[in-house]
Amino acid sequence: MRVRRDSAVGEQDPDGGRKTAEATKGTPVKEEPTARAKGAAEEKPEPAGEAAAGGTGSAGKTAPAEKAAAGPAGKKKAAARKPASAGRATAGKSAPVRRARAAEKPLAAPEKGTAAVKDAPARTVAGPAGNESRTALVRRARRINRELAEVYPYAHPELDFENPFQLVVATVLSAQTTDLRVNQTTPALFAKYPTPEDLAAANPEEVEEILRPTGFFRAKTKSVIGLSKVLVEEFGGEVPGRLEDLVKLPGVGRKTAFVVLGNAFGRPGITVDTHFQRLVRRWRWTEETDPDKIEAAVGALFPKSDWTDLSHHVIWHGRRICHARKPACGACPIAPLCPAYGEGETDPEKAKKLLKYEKGGFPGQRLKPPQAYLDAGGRPAPPLGAG
Numbered sequence: 001m002r003v004r005r006d007s008a009v010g011e012q013d014p015d016g017g018r019k020t021a022e023a024t025k026g027t028p029v030k031e032e033p034t035a036r037a038k039g040a041a042e043e044k045p046e047p048a049g050e051a052a053a054g055g056t057g058s059a060g061k062t063a064p065a066e067k068a069a070a071g072p073a074g075k076k077k078a079a080a081r082k083p084a085s086a087g088r089a090t091a092g093k094s095a096p097v098r099r100a101r102a103a104e105k106p107l108a109a110p111e112k113g114t115a116a117v118k119d120a121p122a123r124t125v126a127g128p129a130g131n132e133s134r135t136a137l138v139r140r141a142r143r144i145n146r147e148l149a150e151v152y153p154y155a156h157p158e159l160d161f162e163n164p165f166q167l168v169v170a171t172v173l174s175a176q177t178t179d180l181r182v183n184q185t186t187p188a189l190f191a192k193y194p195t196p197e198d199l200a201a202a203n204p205e206e207v208e209e210i211l212r213p214t215g216f217f218r219a220k221t222k223s224v225i226g227l228s229k230v231l232v233e234e235f236g237g238e239v240p241g242r243l244e245d246l247v248k249l250p251g252v253g254r255k256t257a258f259v260v261l262g263n264a265f266g267r268p269g270i271t272v273d274t275h276f277q278r279l280v281r282r283w284r285w286t287e288e289t290d291p292d293k294i295e296a297a298v299g300a301l302f303p304k305s306d307w308t309d310l311s312h313h314v315i316w317h318g319r320r321i322c323h324a325r326k327p328a329c330g331a332c333p334i335a336p337l338c339p340a341y342g343e344g345e346t347d348p349e350k351a352k353k354l355l356k357y358e359k360g361g362f363p364g365q366r367l368k369p370p371q372a373y374l375d376a377g378g379r380p381a382p383p384l385g386a387g
Ligand code: SF4
Pocket: 282, 321, 322, 323, 327, 328, 329, 330, 332, 333, 334, 335, 338, 339, 340, 341, 342, 343, 344
């Protein structure tokens, strides 16, 4: 069993914006019936942590040779320190797959940088999905993932955790709140109840008091105590590493299960959260609206080995740049590949002000982020009560 101790899950706004806002705009995430029936927490619109497994994108590893020449450290710093220039750094690069250029032709956005984005007509030609062939779609989708891997080489789950048990609990707690809030809350929880046995035997009222800051604390208390009991009674106190077992846990649906599988067990999975749903539709990767169908449709565009990192890249982009209500198109590094360019602010200076987290110069959500994130200029989130 492989455990990624440097990562967690999640996805919210730095301003504390709750998932509810986006969930109400986009299609609500639906968990599998099995999980829905069991888990109070995941029945809420935007459940558990959505970031997916994995660390730096494998897609980044397949970046074109000319990009690799710059060296990973330099790229990371550039991405972190110059948010709005990310587009300049990536969009202007030649396509890693030559024939991918054909897929770019019908795009509305300019081919280079945010400055060019400013002057480009929003939709001079039809979007790529209108008459895009399957082959062109696959190439464009994979190129977007490669570009995002360049922009977020340090992408990781945004829930702090040290073992699979902590991850599954934190992911359940992340429903309807920010990962930051969860990360600020779980240290006290895991200090008092470090194992499934401890939490299974806990006094619910005491757990509720600890979880109060995360909202829906009674339902969440019920879920985490309930799943701890199932772990103890049916799985020997260990978090199972199979999807079919994970979804049997109270509060755990497919999305949460994939988060755990990807991040704690290194097993590829696509995490279809609210960001993922919104972005893949903007990119016209699929017209599906059901999370399970989106998962299948997008999964078919990529090799399985890319799934976990793809989830990270998409979710990070959704949190930082391609927001639900005000996407920062003018500062977007994949504008040339996006049929929805122009849906948000296209003025580069105005778009820069919309950037969040490290792209906007703010702390991330993890109190204990991976070293790669810190090396790239990212900052840890403050502990609870630190202001
Ligand atoms: S809609 Fe999103 S992905 Fe497309 S250009 Fe705007 S910010 Fe970028």
